[in-house]
Amino acid sequence: MANMVKKANAFEILNHWVMAVSFIILAATGFGFLFHLEQLNSIFGNFNAMKLWHNWSGVVFAVSLFFTIFHYLPVSLSLGSDDIAWISKAGGYFSKKAVVPPQDRLNTGQKLLYLIVLTVGTAIAVSGLIIWLRPAAADIRKWVLLSHLVHNIGFVLMVTIIPLHIYLATLANPGTFRIMVYGTVPLEWAKKRHAKWVQKMGF
Amino acid sequence: MTNHWIDVKNADVILVMGANPAENHPISMKWIMQAREQRGAKLIVVDPRFTRTASKANIYAPMRSGADIAFLGGMINYILKNRLYFREYVANYTNAAYLVNPDFKGPGQLDGIFSGYDEKTRKYDKKTWAFQLDEKGLPKKDMTLKDPNCVFQLLRKHYSRYTLDKVSAITGTPKEKLVEVYKTYGSTGKPNRVGTELYAMGWTQHTVGTQNIKAMTIIQLLLGNIGLAGGGINALRGESNVQGSTDHALLFHLLPGYLPASKASLVDLKTYIEKLTPKTKDPKSVNWWGNRGKYITSYLKAIYGGNATKDNDFGYAYLPKLNEGQNGSWLVLFDQMFKGKFEGFFAWGQNPACSGANAGKVRKALTTLKWMVNVNLFDNETGSFWKGPDMKPQEIQTEVFQLPCSSSVEKEGSLTNSGRLAQWRYKAVEPIGEARPDSEIMNELYFRVKKLYQKQGGKFPAPIINLTWNYGEKGADGKIKKLDIHRVAKEINGYYLEDVFDKKAAPPKQIGKKGHLATNFVTLQADGTTSCGNWIYSGSYTEKEDKVINMMARRGKKDIGGLGMYPEWAWCWPVNRRILYNRASVNPDGKPWDPKRTVIKWNPNKLDPKTKKPAPGWDGDVPDGPAPPMADEKGKYPFIMRADGMGAIFGPGLADGPFPEHYEPLECPVQENPLSKKHRINPTVKLFYGTTGPHDEPKKEGGSAEDIFYSCDIRFPYVATTYRVSEHWQTGVLTRHEPWQMEMMPQQFVEIGKELAAEKGIKNGDKITVSSGRGKVWAIAMVTDRFKPFKVMNATVHQVGLPWCFGWQYPENGSGGDSANLLTPTIGDANTLIPETKAFMVNIEKA
Amino acid sequence: MSRKALVISPELCIGCRGCQTACKSWNQLSAAKTTNKGTVENPPDLTPNLYNKIRYVEVPSESNPVRWLFVSQRCMHCDDAGCMKICPAPGALFKTKEGAVGFDKEKCIGCKLCVAGCPFNIPRYDEKDKITKCNLCSDRIAEGLEPACAKTCPTGAISYGDRNSLIGKAQGAGYQKLYGEADLGGLGVLYAFKDAPKVYGMEENPAIPESVIFWHKVLKPLAYWGLGGAVVASLVHYVAFGPKKDEEVK
Structure with a gap:
């Protein structure tokens, strides 16, 4: 057995799964609402139930999003020249020869993804709550319309980005997915992909 | 209403003054708006307040409350000055040409009063208001309308005082608005232009209420607007059946069908008929009230039946009599009650504690009662007066009985609207709980009161014991088990009690078969051979070819000339005549003033529908009598209810003057009457408090x-x-x-x-x-x-x-x-x- | 079936509010405890139990103390209805065969988006958060009756009938163009205005909020394209470049 390093603790893994599942429910029901997909009734029963699933999944999503702040925000904000270089080389995804600069615990792509998810997720959560709870305000109709717009823009971004994230974290990068199962990766694997982090950790 | 609701659509100008139909008679606005939209009619609203009706007006003129006569007097002046009147109509159909006693003087000469005023009795001696008569006993006329004593000249003189400046100063209406209204309404003085007036309580509820309406009558007669489609004077009744209840003697001074109530001085039927039947020596005057004897006798036969015989004066003695000068109107009744003169009171379908003027006094008056019966759908301020504001229940001894009655949709019967249209209505739902139709309550009441009279005798049991009460099957106790409202309607219509003959025809022609329902009031008799509960309703529930027909239940939709008369829809009194005085809608030759609005038309080529032989007659609405047009040798004058057959511009019948004169309301914002210093308020009104209008410290003189x-x-x-x-x-x-x-x-x-x-x-x-x-x-x-x-x-x-x-x-x-x-x-x-x-x-x- | 409509003529309306009561009576809507706020208009706004309300509009007048207009406020039954567009629940809002915008409280999910999506601010929601509004008495019109408001109107200020013939009739009466004739695909409640709509307190050119249009036209397709694009891109990438195999990573 190779030398393994812990990249994610149990809570982070759990939180990520909670988020993932809630997102899928949200996205599915979201599509259902958007396109009146009555086929989903076979899963949710009816649209009233679907709305409950959507709203409460939203709450779960928002909570899990909150916890991600502790897991991903500091590292995601530590952007530097290496990140620019990473971007200029497109993370090496379009050339087998490209050499990407050494990466932290999260690579630039993951950092950016996180920052987008945090921003868009927050926007979606807040706008969703406004639509749901309709706080008493004189021009609440305008606020709801704005929220509706924000919610839907966020939706489009999310349903575009997250599948890419899933692809990149699974098929495109063998060995990544196990982090979300075991939390550990082989040291050698980590050294190649997260040299800075490995260095910081003192391996 | 001289006309009817739908007829408003035929008008060219609609004056709404003293009414607010958009809010109180919404359905009338259907016809008003139709006139506006479809014929470009002008709607004029005169009101102190910009009402929902005013919002629909072409012209709105604001006017201070209580200044209507000034406003209308100004209009009369304007019409006369600018010669907007319909001369032919005025000369032929009104008393404008009549000469009045030369001693007659008006308020312009006598500082606010007409000649003959007695300050002590606050009444007029009307001697000087009489017409000059010729050797035949007919009023003298000046058809040129130029004699200074003729009505037309007196009218001119009287209203010349109502100048635009003066009227504007009294009413508060800007002068240009006055002119706009006068000009527009005055435009209906042409034969092909017709104006109508709609009024309600805004005119009647004044110390000069009757004169408000009289002023408008003068205008309508001057402009030739009475009798025509789209014309007339139209009272918008405040309740759906006020017309019906008034027809059936709601008021103290009337018997059903506007027969005068009996009074002590009219000792027997002969005297009643003699004193109260108007007479004329003019062969051209129909003088319909000349038939009074037939109607009162038939009425007595209706209510006393077999107990009304020639020998007992047809039970005339049973009729309640007013004392000389006794007044039983609302204000007086409650004043008497306030003074403790009443023991009991039936508040039947009313709420005087809120509806009565000076309701505080009314509420106090109720405390003097020993008992009160409140017949209503709900308890109200009247039924619960004893626990109302400022009341001390422990000191009030009145015993209150609440009788729940059914609502209008919980019973069957007729209902007469403002246009005199009697419509039969059916029961939609059963009454709730113990509620009963009013008629059932009356049936019960009658039975019990009668039983008491039979048992105890009492002072004068005959009028009650002898009443006919054949409204249904009787039980063993003699009580009607279930009152059949159709029988009431039939009694109102009247019966032939014997075979009835037209004795003028030779040989006498049979016009009624014994035991059958009367055809109409024309066949009623003064000899006790006919009965009729209300002569104006005779013909409402009748027989045609021995088949009983409830005319009020008819629902035919055929119209005449697109005027909305619908003669086969329900039934209209009198004799299904939709527009009263319709003989004034044609010229003396019987041709309509406005052929586009033909109410009736003389047809010399008419054929008898049965015999197909020539029988000249009238086409259109039921005319005011079958006689040929006025110009014909056998012709008759149009205003058949007046003894002289003429529209009364000069009206000596009223208590407060033959011409309307502006007086201020009892309470007003001005020190004195702008028209006459001496008489601020109507000099003939009954005063309840003091004899003069107190401007400072009020004096108590006989009032409370x-x-x-x-x-x-x-x-x-x-x-x-x-x-x-x-x-x-x-x-x-x-x-x-x-x-x-x-x-x-x-x-x-x-x-x-x-x-x-x-x-x-x-x-x-x-x-x-x-x-x-x-x-x-x-x-x-x-x-x-x-x-x-x-x-x-x-x-x-x-x-x-x-x-x-x-x-x-x-x-x-x-x-x-x-x-x-x-x-x-x-x-x-x-x-x-x-x-x-x-x-x-x-x-x-x-x- | 040809589209049905109401034509409302404030010129004929006398503000009697028979329609306001008739609506409540037919739809069995409860009354609110109100107070007088210094105006005849009451309740102050549409509520879940008030589908049709007469607004009393006072505007200055040259010849009169004021100009008093009475305007019925209720669902306009737009052909292109903002509420239906934004509604996420199939069948909650629907078009009847007469062209009215009906609603089904069973299917309504209570999201209240319709309230925001309506250009006329008409829908209200009840205590169970379900949509309520005028449905043109769809139960009555389905039986060939006219809506309760039109039935009770004494002056013909609310007339119901075939939309085209109503428009034709109004043109005959001198109304060149009715309010709502072309707006929002043509309203099912048209107004015969003699003056600019704003005089009557109505918007000149009512339209579905732009954000809703944008959402409908752009965002909705984008959601498909976004998701689909991401999946396709991933596949293409996988085929073209393949995964970053560990041994290939430097």
């Missing part, structure tokens, strides 16, 4: 403190009026229990002009107190442009208005407020004693 009034008094500086709203019905007893209506109109309000509100620091929605000499109510301020200050005699006069549809008893938390009638005075019209609730003085303060 409750009747106090304050005219031109700084403590009550604002003119006020009361009104109804669309959302509530009368005192609101029906509608206040209806949450949907309450949602729209939940609380007492007072409309106040922005100018006055600014002066008083009152904001829209503020709770304020409105007070008069008699009482006070709280109300929510509706600060609005709909009331504007008036310029009256160079002073600014503010007016406010509030509805009388609220009462303390319901809603139970008192959130609705109380009736505006707590403010109104005890004073009435000189002729009718209808209370003056449309013009009085108040103060307003922030509550």
Whole structure:
């Protein structure tokens, strides 16, 4: 057995799964609402139930999003020249020869993804709550319309980005997915992909 | 109404004055708007307040409450000055050409009164108001209308005082508005132009109420607007069946069918008929009231049946008699009750504690009663008066019985609308709980009262014991088990009690078969061979070819000439005549003044429908009598209900003068009558408090403190009026229990002009107190442009208005407020004693 | 079936509010406890139990103390209805065969988006958060009756009938163009205005909020394209470049 390093603790893994599942429910029901997909009734029963699933999944999503702040925000904000270089080389995804600069615990792509998810997720959560709870305000109709717009823009971004994230974290990068199962990766694997982090950790 | 609701659509100009049909008679607006939209008719609204009706007007003229005669007098003056009158109509169909006693003098000469006034009795000796008669006993005429003593010249002289400046100063109406209204309405003096007038309580509820209407009658006669489609004088009745109840003797001085009530001096039937039957020596005058003897006799036969015989004067002695000069009108009744002269009181389908003028006095009057029966759908302020505001229940001994009655949709029967249209209605649902139709309650009451009379005798049991009461199958106890309303309707229509013959025909022709329903009142007899409960309804429930027909239940939709007369829809009194005085709609040759609006037309080539032989006659509506047109040798005058057959421009019959004269309301904002210094108010009204209008300290002369009034008094500086709203019905007893209506109109309000509100620091929605000499109510301020200050005699006069549809008893938390009638005075019209609730003085303060 | 409509003529309306009561009566809507706020208009706004309300509009007048207009406020039954567009629940809002916008409280999910999506601010929601509004008395018109408001109107200020013939009739009466004739695909409640709509307190050119249009036209397709694009891109990438195999990573 190779030398393994812990990249994610149990809570982070759990939180990520909670988020993932809630997102899928949200996205599915979201599509259902958007396109009146009555086929989903076979899963949710009816649209009233679907709305409950959507709203409460939203709450779960928002909570899990909150916890991600502790897991991903500091590292995601530590952007530097290496990140620019990473971007200029497109993370090496379009050339087998490209050499990407050494990466932290999260690579630039993951950092950016996180920052987008945090921003868009927050926007979606807040706008969703406004639509749901309709706080008493004189021009609440305008606020709801704005929220509706924000919610839907966020939706489009999310349903575009997250599948890419899933692809990149699974098929495109063998060995990544196990982090979300075991939390550990082989040291050698980590050294190649997260040299800075490995260095910081003192391996 | 001389005409009918639908007929309003035929008008060219519609004057709404003293009414607010959009709010109180919404359905009439259908026809008003149709006239506007389809024939380009002009709607004129004259009202102190910019009402929902005014919002639909082509011309709106604001006018201070109580100044109608000034306004209309100005119009008469304008019409005469500008020769807008319909000369041929005026000369032929009115008494304009008649010569009046040369000693007659008017208010212009006598400082506010007509000749013959007695200050002590406050009555006129009408000797000088009489017409000059020729050797045949007919009024002398000057067909040139130039004789200074002829009615036309007297009219001119009388109203020459009503100049635009003077009228504007009295009414507060800007001069240019006056001219606009006068010109527009005056345009209907042409044969092909017709104007109608719609009025309601805004005209009647004044000390000069009757004269308000009389003034308009003069205008309508001058312009030739009576008898024509789209014309007439049209009273918008305040309830769906007020016309019906008035027809059936709602008022104290009448018997059914407008027969005068009997009085002590008319000792027997012969005297009654002799004294009360108008006579004429003019062969051209139909003088329909000449038939009075037939109608009163048939009436007596209807109510006393076999107990009314020739030998007992047809039971005439059974009729209740008024004492000489006795007045039993509303104000007097409650005044008497207030003074403790009553033992019991039936408040039947009414709510006097809110609807009565000076309601505070009415409420106190109720405390003097030993018992009261309140027949209504709901308890109300009257039934619960003893626990009302300022009442001490422990000191009140009145025993109150509440009898629940069914609503109009819970019973069958007829209903007569303002257009005299009697329509049969069916029961839609069963009454709730113990509620019963009024007729059933009366049946029960009659049976029990009769039984008491039979057992105990009493002072004069005959009128009760001898009544016919054949309204259904009787039980063993002699009581009608279930009252059959059809039998009542048939009794009203009348029966032939014997075979009846037309004795004028030779040989006498049979016109009625014994035991059959009467065909119409033409066949009624004075000899006891016919019965009829109400002669004007004779023909409403009749027989054709031995088949009984309830004419009121007809629903035929055939029309005549597109005028909306619908002669086969229900039945209209008299004899299904849709437009009264329709003989005035044609010229003396029988040709319609306006062929486009042919109500009737003389047809010399008419064929008898049965024999197909020539039988000249009238086409169209049922004419006012079959006689040929006036110019014919056998022709008759058009106004058949008047002894002389003429429309009365000069009306000596009224108590307060043959011409309407402006007098101020009992409470008004001016020191004196702008037209005459001496007589501020109508000199013939019955005064309940003091003999003169107190401008400062009121004096108590025979009146009670409750009747106090304050005219031109700084403590009550604002003119006020009361009104109804669309959302509530009368005192609101029906509608206040209806949450949907309450949602729209939940609380007492007072409309106040922005100018006055600014002066008083009152904001829209503020709770304020409105007070008069008699009482006070709280109300929510509706600060609005709909009331504007008036310029009256160079002073600014503010007016406010509030509805009388609220009462303390319901809603139970008192959130609705109380009736505006707590403010109104005890004073009435000189002729009718209808209370003056449309013009009085108040103060307003922030509550 | 040809499209049905109401034509409302404030010129004929006398503000009697028979329609306001008739609506409540037919639809059995409860009354609110109100107070007088210094105006005849009451309740102050549409509520879940008030589908049709007469607004009392006062505007200045040259010849009169004021100009008083009475305007019925209720669902306009737009052909292109903002409420239906934004509604996420199939069948909650629907077009009847007469062209009215009906609603089904069973299917309504209570999201209240319709309230915001309506250009006229008409829908209200009840205590169970379900949509309520005028449905043109769809139960009555389905039986060939006219809506309760039109039935009760004494002056013909609310007339119901075939939309085209109503428009034709109004043109005959001198109304060149009715309010709502072309707006929002043509309203099912048209107004015969003699003056500019704003005089009557109505918007000149009512339209579905732009954000809703943008959402409908752009965002909705983008959601498909976004998701689909991401999946396709991933596949293409996988085929073209393949995964970053560990041994290939430097």
